[in-house]
Amino acid sequence: MNKPLRRVSIFCLVLVMALMVRANWVQAxxxxxxASNVHNQRVAYERYSHPRGNIIVGGKPITGSVEAHGKDSIPEYKYKRTYTDGPMYAPITGYSSQVFGSSRLETLEDPILSGTDDRLFFRNTLDELEGKERQGGSVVTTIDPAVQKAGWDALQGKKGAAVAIDPSTGKILGLVSFPSYDPSSIAGSGNESAKNWKSLNTTEKSLMQDRAMRELYFPGSTFKIVTAAAALENGLYTSADQKTDTPKNWTLPGTTTPLPNESEFEPCQNATLAVGLAVSCNTVFGKMGYDIDHKYGKGTILKEAEKFGFNQSNLDTPIAPSTSNFDKNMNDSQTALSSIGQFDTKATPLQMAMVAAAVANNGTLMKPYLVDKLQAANLSTVQQTQPQVYSHPLNAKNASVLQQMMEGVVNNPLGTGAAAKISGAEVGGKTGTAQNGLNNSGTPYAWFISYAKVNGNAKVAVAAVVTSSSTVRGDVAGGKLAAPVAKAMMEAAINK
Amino acid sequence: MSSFGIGRSITNTGATTTIQPQEAPNRRNTELFLLVFAVAIPVFAYANVGLAKNGALPGGMFAYGLGLGALAAVAHLLVRWRAPYADPIMLPVATLLNGLGLVIIWRLDNVKSLGAAGAPNQLMWSALGVIGFGLVVCLLRDHRVMQRYTYISMIVAVVLLAAPAFWPASAANFGAKIWIRVGGFSIQPGEFGKIVIVVFFAGYLMVKRDALALASRRMLGVYLPRGRDLGPILAVWAIAMLILVFENDLGTSLLFFGVFVVMLYVATERTSWVLCGLALTGVGVFGIAQISPHVQARITNWLHPMASVDAGKGVDQTAAALFSFGSGGIVGTGLGQGHSYLIGFAAKSDFILTTIGEELGLTGMMALFMLYALLVERGLRTAIASRDPFGKLLALGLSAVMALQVFVVAGGVTGLIPLTGMVLPFIAQGGSSVVTNWALVAILLRISHSARRPAPMPAPMDAQATQVVRRPDQPEPQPRAEPVPPTPAQPSPSPMPPTSEPGPTQTSPTSQPSQQPPRPQQAPPLPQQTPGQGQDQQGPYAEPRPPQQY
Known part of the structure; x- marks a missing residue:
């Protein structure tokens, strides 16, 4: 019996060997x-076992890590995230929750914040040798707290978003979405956070929506800037005072539908570019869009729109905004409607702020960015963002023509944007009131995009959108609702 | 040369001359030395958990160390007293495994969500296990006694295995009906059944092995058993299937069937039985998978361990176990610093291996598998060394139980094979299991003692190379000057006066008388086997010599 016994011995060794191989496979x-699977609870335990680094606004941290001590937190989590002015900064910081994951900068810059970034490896190793606790680095944002606060305050009681950009660098100075939520309320792992998370995900779902970068709206009349830019760039018109070829009533090509203006008393017939923009003539810009594509080939406006950032998904601020849309392959009437920001043209507030910024920056569009630099725990800079040119939608001459036109919107007695006037600064703007819903059944979107220059230097470009407010319907116009928001943010940026 | 002339009356002279009886080392001091480590390592582990959890040495550390040390000392002294020639490695390995198991359970007791503390109970059961170990070592003077109870064992085993199926179901059964509950205690009779059924298999196969081995037909190059000889294997297979169907216990049924096939193979030396076993296993598992949703779920889970995670339905046990192992990595988090308790249910029993994997890492897992390999291989070594077929089969069966159980449970938890609910021997929480495994080791040690024990020393021999052994049924040879008459088969030297040669020469006959002194009092004692085991009536100094091999 010994021969089979020896074979059985070998067989048993093979069984053990199989277990060992399997253990190596699973563990090594x-x-x-x-170990790093997102569903592995240990990942979160580890993430909160050290104090996270902070997100900095205006030199001050707007986040924090406190020892949880079991408060709204199960004992496995040592630290819990806190936020200062959480709702106001929520579109920037996102949330970092013990059990519900994270979002926005908390996710995108997590390697720095949690201290696991390879660039911190050397320092971490030193710390470990010295027996110090691992510390996360910090993320310094481009946000100007005054601008952010001004936008936040101005949007109170309304529903909407506002974005402010420094036109010369692309720094995002303000990113406001209202109403918002407090990321602190879902940071823990206790019952309270669970309750808040549930309600945020059911009844108050829209609170977590970032309207400034992740929601697409019809840009309405604000898009006329892009149409005007296309006309200037292609040479259809060359100056602000040049009369446009606009009939009193213009019917959408290929249809019997007339394109209406705000009122038939508007001085739109053969209006100059400046007047057309100041009073926001649909006929002027609808026909202009149609003329451009007819004269310079189909897709000419599309090409200009894409230079401003429409249809481009390559923006990372590092938070990636939703891609604004300008349709390809449209017929004549669709092109005309798109040229005044209707049909299927959609844009984020960030996109429209970029349009204003490009005009203000003499035709050069800077790539918008939100993170100025990443720092190690000892404040040494790990990475510094350099301003980058994104595109050149306009040449300098055409940009100055367009500036003249936009400043007319604010300064012209007939202009729709008088509410944005700021003494001591040259303000250019454009209002927009976009239809919303079938047959305009929803509350229209009130837009205002603008820039402010001081002594010829572009300081700030803003886009604000208000989608509903207590103001009576029909009275909704960009100039009345959105312009004050933009003005508040511009003032905050100028007075810095 | 001359010894061959003595004739056939001495069958094993060659072996006697080549193996010199000598004082066999009893290795008890080796065992003691190893036991010191087997006790010290868990004590250090215990201290490690306390330091990691509370930053201080745990209060119960010395009591625990003393307790474990006392158990080990008692076991060692009993072995030293009653089974001094037993294998020196098995007891330390068992002690180390049991000690580590206690530490891991105590470490998991620190997690409140896992329910009541398990370590005190486990310590009590371990003590009972060592008492059982001692009883077996002291009372089981000769393992062959168990052979008498072959068929009683069969009945007992069936009762033990079937009992839970008829016991009133309890809410706490979690799918498998393998417990019976009396008062506050729950026991798993199937655990005790493991030893009992191996006794039955060994006794049965010892008697039937020739019939099963020799009556076969050759087909396609292999010897296939006759139809009517398939009876036993089919019966065991049917029982395994019934366990599976009525108790939903895939692990136990695989274990029993696997052990039977292995023992059948060794008893008959016929590979065909292994093929039959594999075929029946395949048929059984496939058939059961068709009808049992429980087994189906286990197989699906095995094939797609991350399915529920990827589907966003949360982390199920298989995935949680893999997360645990993966998080342990190569060196582990350190005792007391992992999160293996996230598995929740059965963290101290079926899934206790995950704690070892996570907190001791791959390194700890390798060491653990090595310990089990050592235990199993020492058991199999005992089987090889054992001189009687019953002892061989018994030692084999018990070792195979251990090996298959470790493979089934560790393979299941690591995802090598479908998950089946079983306890990791000595480590996992479970009183029945600890007691059974101690008894199992005790029986192996008894067999090992019998196998390694030297025969009583013969009186000092002369300078002669040969020794005469008297066969019991032969008359005592008388001293005489004449050479022993040769057998016809022995060619030379012939003691008969050769016709062609002139008288006695200077060859052997003259010297022979002095080489064969009558020493009846020096004849070795009779072999200890009970009468009736013809094939094992070899000399006491002989190596085990199964007839098929030589």
Missing amino acids: VKGHAY
Whole structure:
């Protein structure tokens, strides 16, 4: 019986060997994948076992890490995230929750914030040798707290968003979405956070929506800037005072539908570019869009729109905004409607702020960015963002023509944007009132995009959108609702 | 040369001359030395958990160390007293495994969500296990006694295995009906059944092995058993299937069937039985998978361990176990610093291996598997060394139980095979299991003692190379000057006066008388086997010599 016994011995060794191979596979080969799987609770435990680094606004942290001590937190989590002015900064910081994951900068810059970034490796190793606790680095944002606060205050009681950009660098100075939520309320792992998370995800779902970068609206009349830019760039018109070829009543090509203006008393017939923009003539810009595509080939406006950032998904601020849309392959009437920001043209507030910024910056569009630099725990800079040119939608001459036109909107007695006037600064703007819903059944979107220059230097470009407010319907106009928001943010930026 | 002339009356002279009886080392001091480590390592582990959890040495550390040390000392002294020639490695390995198990359970007791503390109970059961170990070592003077109870064992085993199926179901059964509950205690009779059924298999196969081995038909190059000889294997297979169907216990049924097939193979030396076993296993598992949603779920889970995670339905046990192993990595988090308790249910029993994997890492897992390998291989070594077929089969069966159980549970938890609910021997929480495994080791030690024990020393021999052994049924040879008459088969030297040669020469006959002194009092004692085991009536100094091999 010894021969089979020896074989059985070998068989038993093979069984043990199989277990060992399997253990190596699970723990060594696949170990890291299992250990870092997002569903592995240990990942979160580890993430909150050290104080996270902070997100900095205006030199001050707007986040914090406190020892949880079991308060709205299960004992496995040592630290809990806190936020200062959480709702106001929520579109920027996002949330970092013990159990509900994270979003926005908390996710995108997590390697720095949690201190696991490879660039912190050397320092971490030193700390470990010295027996110090691992510390996360900080994320310094481009946000100007005054601008952010001004926008936040101005949007109170309304529903909407506002974005402010420094036209010369692309720094995002303000990113406001209202109403908002407090990320602190869902930071823990206790019952309270669970309750808040549930309600945020059911009844108050829209609170977590970032309207400034992640929601697409019809840009309405604000898009006329892009149409005007296309006309100037292609040479259809060359100066602000040049009369446009506009009939009194213009019917959308290929249809019997007339394109109406705000009122038939508007001085739109053969209006100059400046007047057309000041009073926001649909006929002027609808026909202009149609003329451009007819004269310079189909897709000419599309090309200009894409220079401003429409249809481009390559923006990372590092938060990636939703892609604004300008349709390709449209017929004549659709092109005309799109040229005044209707049909299927959609834009984020960030996109429209970029349009204003490009005009203000003499035709050069700077790539918008939100993170100025990443710092190690000892404040040494790990990475510094350099301003980058995104595109050149306009040449300088045409940009100055367009500036003249936009300043007319604010300064012309007939202009729709008088509410944005700021003494001591040259303000250019454009109002917009976009239809919303079938047959305009929803509350229209009130837009205002603008820039402010001081002594010829572009200081700030803003886009504000208000989608509903207590103001009576029909009275909704960009100039009345959105312009004050933009003005508040511009003032805050100028007075810095 | 001359010894061959003595004739056939001495069958094993060659072996006697080549193996010199000598004082066999009893290795008890080796065992003691190893036991010191087997006790010290868990004590250090215990201190490690306390330091990691509370930053201080745990209060119960010395009591625990003393307790474990006392158990080990008692076991060691009993072995030293009653089974001094037993294998020196098995007891330390068992002690180390049991000690580590206690530490891991105590470490998991620190997690409130896992329910009541398990370590005190486990310590009590471990003590009972060592008492059982001692009883077996002291009372089981000769393992062959168990052979008498072959068929009683069969009945007992069936009762033990079937009992839970008829016991009133309890809410706390979690799918498998393998417990019976009396008052506050719950026991798993199937655990005790493991030893009992191996006794039955060993006794049965010892008697039937020739019939099962020799009556076969050759087909396609292999010897296939006759139809009517398939009876036993089919019966065991049917029982395994019934366990599976009525108790939903895939692990136990695989274990029993696997052990039976292995023992059948060794008893008959016929590979065909292994093929039959594999075929029946395949048929059984496939058939059951068709009808049992429980087994189906287990198989699906095995094939797609991350399915529920990827589907966003949360982390199920298989995925949680993999997360645990993966998070442990190569060196582990350190005892007391992992999160293996996230598995929740059964963290101290079926899934206790995950705690070892996470907190001791791959390194700890390798060490653990090595310990089990050592235990199993020492058991199999005992089987090889054992001189009687019953002892061989018994030692084999018990070792195979251990090996298969470790493979089934560790393979299941690591995802090598579908998950089946079983306890990791000595480590996992479970009183029945600890007691059973201690008894199992005790029986192996008894067999090992019998196998390694030297025969009583013969009186000092002369300078002669040969020794005469008297066969019991032969008359005592008388001293005489004449050479022993040769057998016809022995060619030379012939003691008969050769016709062609002139008288006695200077060859052996003259010297022979002095080489064969009558020493009846020096004849070795009779072999200890009970009468009736013809094939094992070899000399006491002989190596085990199964007839098929030589």
